[in-house]
Amino acid sequence: MTDVAGRIADNLAVVRERIAAAATRADRTADSVTLVAVTKHVPLDLIRILVALGCHDLGESRPQELWSKAGEPLGAEVRWHLIGHLQRNKIARTLPLLSLVHSVDSARLLAALDAAAAEAGRSIDVLLEVNISTEASKTGLPPTAVAPLVEQCAQLPHLQVRGLMGMASLGSGEAAARREFARLRALRERLQSDFGIALSELSMGMSGDYEVAIEEGATIVRVGSALMEGIGL
Numbered sequence: 062m063t064d065v066a067g068r069i070a071d072n073l074a075v076v077r078e079r080i081a082a083a084a085t086r087a088d089r090t091a092d093s094v095t096l097v098a099v100t101k102h103v104p105l106d107l108i109r110i111l112v113a114l115g116c117h118d119l120g121e122s123r124p125q126e127l128w129s130k131a132g133e134p135l136g137a138e139v140r141w142h143l144i145g146h147l148q149r150n151k152i153a154r155t156l157p158l159l160s161l162v163h164s165v166d167s168a169r170l171l172a173a174l175d176a177a178a179a180e181a182g183r184s185i186d187v188l189l190e191v192n193i194s195t196e197a198s199k200t201g202l203p204p205t206a207v208a209p210l211v212e213q214c215a216q217l218p219h220l221q222v223r224g225l226m227g228m229a230s231l232g233s234g235e236a237a238a239r240r241e242f243a244r245l246r247a248l249r250e251r252l253q254s255d256f257g258i259a260l261s262e263l264s265m266g267m268s269g270d271y272e273v274a275i276e277e278g279a280t281i282v283r284v285g286s287a288l289m290e291g292i293g294l
C-alpha cells in the first residue's frame with residue numbers, strides 16, 4: 062500500500078509540475094488551472110490517497126459510479142464533477158452530489174437540470190459540452206448549436222452556465238489538438254462578446270494533452286490515467 066501511495070504521490074507531483082510549467086508558458090499562474098482528478102474505475106482506497114494529497118476536485122463519467130463513491134467517507138470534503146453523459150432520469154439522484162456538470166449537450170437536459178435545481182432549492186453550475194474534434198463519434202454539441210443554448214440559460218434562474226467543455230480528437234497529434242482547443246477558446250470569446258456574459262471556465266485537456274490545453278487557455282483539466290500510471294488498475 063505504501064508503494065502504491067508513493068507512486069500516486071509521484072504521479073501527482075509530475076502532473077502538478079507540468080500544469081505549472083504549461084501555465085507559465087501561457088503567462089498565467091498555476092492556480093489559474095483547476096486539476097480535476099478523474100476517478101472512474103479507481104477504487105476508493107486509491108481515491109482516498111488522492112484526496113489526502115490535496116485533490117479535492119474529483120470527476121466521474123457515470124452517474125451510478127458517482128453515487129456509490131460520493132456516499133463513502135473520503136477523508137475530506139470533495140467537489141464532484143460529472144464529466145460524462147447525464148440521463149434525465151438520473152438527475153434527481155445526482156444533482157445533490159454535484160458541484161459542476163461539464164457535459165450538458167441539449168436544451169432538454171438544461172431545462173431538466175434547472176427544474177431539478179429549483180425543486181431542490183439550489184442552483185447548479187454547468188458547462189456546455191462542444192464537439193470540437195473532427196471524429197464523428199465524439200459527444201457534444203456542434204459549435205453552431207451552442208449559442209441558442211447560452212440564450213436559453215439566461216431564462217433558467219436555477220442554472221448558471223460557467224463556460225465550455227471539449228475533448229480533442231484522440232491520436233491525431235498535438236497540432237490537431239491545439240487547433241481544436243483554440244477553436245473552443247475562440248467560440249467562448251465570441252459567445253462572451255455576443256451575449257455580454259462571462260464564460261470563465263474552459264474545461265479541456267486530459268492525460269495526453271492537458272499541457273497543450275493549458276497553453277490554449279484551459280482553466281480546468283480532467284486528468285485520470287496519468288495519476289494512476291504504474292499502479293496496474
Ligand SMILES: *Cc1c(COP(=O)(O)O)cnc(C)c1O
Nearest residue numbers: 099122144267268283284285286
Ligand atoms: C476519462 C475521461 C477523462 C480522463 O482521461 P485520461 O486520459 O484518463 O486522463 C477526461 N475527460 C473525460 C470526459 C473522460 O471521460
